[in-house]
Amino acid sequence: MSTLSEEPAWKQRAVERSTKAARLRAERKVQQFLEAAQEIILEKGSTDFTVQEVVDRSRQSLRSFYQHFGGKHELLLALFENALRRSADEIRAAASAEPDPLVGLRVAVRMLFETSLPDPSTQHPLFTDFATQLLMSYPTEVRSAHEPMLAVFAEMMARADAAGQLRSALRPRRAAAMVMQSVMFLAQSTAVAGEGESAHPLTADEVWEFCAGGFALRDVA
Amino acid sequence: MSTLSEEPAWKQRAVERSTKAARLRAERKVQQFLEAAQEIILEKGSTDFTVQEVVDRSRQSLRSFYQHFGGKHELLLALFENALRRSADEIRAAASAEPDPLVGLRVAVRMLFETSLPDPSTQHPLFTDFATQLLMSYPTEVRSAHEPMLAVFAEMMARADAAGQLRSALRPRRAAAMVMQSVMFLAQSTAVAGEGESAHPLTADEVWEFCAGGFALRDVA
DNA sequence: ATCTTGGGAGAATGGTATTCTCCCACGAGT
DNA sequence: ACTCGTGGGAGAATACCATTCTCCCAAGAT
Structure with a gap:
């Protein structure tokens, strides 16, 4: 509570702006992963793709993948x-x-x-x-x-x-x-x-x- | 056909004796694998054991395992x-x-x-x-x-x-x-x-x- | 006695998910 | 313009397993 009132509005807004930007970026990336996976699944007609394939196809990195998904299963679930x-x-x-x-x-x-x-x-x-x-x-x-x-x-x-x-x-x-x-x-x-x-x-x-x-x-x- | 008549009964019997022995041995071993797997499943309450665990528990060898089962899935199926x-x-x-x-x-x-x-x-x-x-x-x-x-x-x-x-x-x-x-x-x-x-x-x-x-x-x- | 062969032990391979390490480029502060 | 800190790219390292391979011996066959 006290921390909340100690943090003035400008700070909250600044934080929010930055987190919002980050969120947008994250959403875009996640979306790219999802689309890549979707494509692969359609192409090979099966769900047993490898994470690497998805990463390659979406032109991103493994690191990024695991930064956005807790694991392959989260991608599948999504x-x-x-x-x-x-x-x-x-x-x-x-x-x-x-x-x-x-x-x-x-x-x-x-x-x-x-x-x-x-x-x-x-x-x-x-x-x-x-x-x-x-x-x-x-x-x-x-x-x-x-x-x-x-x-x-x-x-x-x-x-x-x-x-x-x-x-x-x-x-x-x-x-x-x-x-x-x-x-x-x-x-x-x-x-x-x-x-x-x-x-x-x-x-x-x-x-x-x-x-x-x-x-x-x-x-x- | 000619081969059949050329192979006299004694040979067939000999072959049969040997294959029968082999079959018995095989059945015993398979049984041991099955029992070991059964035990492990009961113990850990889950079916995700490794083949190695089954082999160890049944005091046999990997080689023997793959000689009797086409793979882990055959064991599961059995x-x-x-x-x-x-x-x-x-x-x-x-x-x-x-x-x-x-x-x-x-x-x-x-x-x-x-x-x-x-x-x-x-x-x-x-x-x-x-x-x-x-x-x-x-x-x-x-x-x-x-x-x-x-x-x-x-x-x-x-x-x-x-x-x-x-x-x-x-x-x-x-x-x-x-x-x-x-x-x-x-x-x-x-x-x-x-x-x-x-x-x-x-x-x-x-x-x-x-x-x-x-x-x-x-x-x- | 030697030869054959089934099978034990466990190292090697291969495929994947997941993590780690290095490093750079870019934006913020000075 | 000049650092400095950080997010994230590349991809090497690790961890697990299933599956295969290699070496080798012991026992039955000849």
């Missing part, structure tokens, strides 16, 4: 967060346009499923693959990266609930979390060439049917 | 497969004892959920965590490791279907796959300390409700 937030926005836009909440949810599920497929071509391709890698090592960060997407599903779920379209015993937000995670994971695991028996690849519709209606015909005590 | 098969047997035993197929499925879901929790204490603890790590690098192997567990769920699902307890549009085996994977993944992702809002940890019952009944009150065209 990319993941971005991609997920963007995707969440798209999904919200599409889903909330539907008057019927359940139809909106179906749209959301389908879209999330598609974007979660590990297709090495699209722009939002493998952003889910390291989701699972990171999930184990940095669970809380991944969780918070999921947040925007979860919010979308929670909104839709709440609308459905308000319209009396949900099974009564459900807490909407938890249902939203289960749907979101199931869809993402099922999309991931489905992307394998089926061996023999029943050419595995799940479809978005199957997953929707499962999430919406479950499998049981009746309730079980 | 452990994973074992654990999953054991678990599948237990679940089958418990679930098939229930006369009502849906009750059996509920039992199966609950058990699978419990054993999939990344609890660092139990015996079958982190066998699911590298499931996801491996899923990306060795999808087909993981898939085949899942097979026994999938079989259990498919059996139960088929029973339910036969008893007319399933939503009609469902293919039982695909439903089984979705249930199994959802349960495993949800158990994984739930095991994080909830930050603030709604103390996340899902329960087995919630997951069962979700898988069995979905969230929608009515069907959506």
Whole structure:
């Protein structure tokens, strides 16, 4: 407190100016790293790039990299967060346009499923693959990266609930979390060439049917 | 063919004796590696051991290790497969004892959920965590490791279907796959300390409700 | 007795993340 | 204009591991 009042406004402003400049510079650099990484991922269609590649591509230095990121994982997390937030926005836009909440949810599920497929071509391709890698090592960060997407599903779920379209015993937000995670994971695991028996690849519709209606015909005590 | 008839029985028998001995030796060694790895995992409550640790613990050599396993991942896969098969047997035993197929499925879901929790204490603890790590690098192997567990769920699902307890549009085996994977993944992702809002940890019952009944009150065209 | 060979020990290699060290260029103060 | 301090570039050094290689011996085969 006393230090605060002892530091007059001019000093605070001076400090602020300098820190603001620094912040801007930092943001620009971070942005460059992110873009470089993004490019590389798109090019090689995989997330296992090396830090060195990113540094080279962004014409900066290793030192600078580690000055801005706590490690490779923070870069990954940042990319993941971005991609997920963007995707969440798209999904919200599409889903909330539907008057019927359940139809909106179906749209959301389908879209999330598609974007979660590990297709090495699209722009939002493998952003889910390291989701699972990171999930184990940095669970809380991944969780918070999921947040925007979860919010979308929670909104839709709440609308459905308000319209009396949900099974009564459900807490909407938890249902939203289960749907979101199931869809993402099922999309991931489905992307394998089926061996023999029943050419595995799940479809978005199957997953929707499962999430919406479950499998049981009746309730079980 | 001619070579076959030129090689008399004694030679084949001799060869067989030697290969059989070799096979036995190999199996013993592999077993030792597996046990050592198992122990280490239990001790440190995590799957990120080094190959060297396993070798030391099992009183064998690196060379021998790479002679019996194509790499670390094969060891992991083997452990994973074992654990999953054991678990599948237990679940089958418990679930098939229930006369009502849906009750059996509920039992199966609950058990699978419990054993999939990344609890660092139990015996079958982190066998699911590298499931996801491996899923990306060795999808087909993981898939085949899942097979026994999938079989259990498919059996139960088929029973339910036969008893007319399933939503009609469902293919039982695909439903089984979705249930199994959802349960495993949800158990994984739930095991994080909830930050603030709604103390996340899902329960087995919630997951069962979700898988069995979905969230929608009515069907959506 | 010698030859063959499986396998133990552990050094060597290779790939990466992460840290460290040197050094320069640029802006601030004199 | 002349230092001086500092942020940051370049890239060498380090730390870990997985994986491979080399040397060598001991036991069974001939």
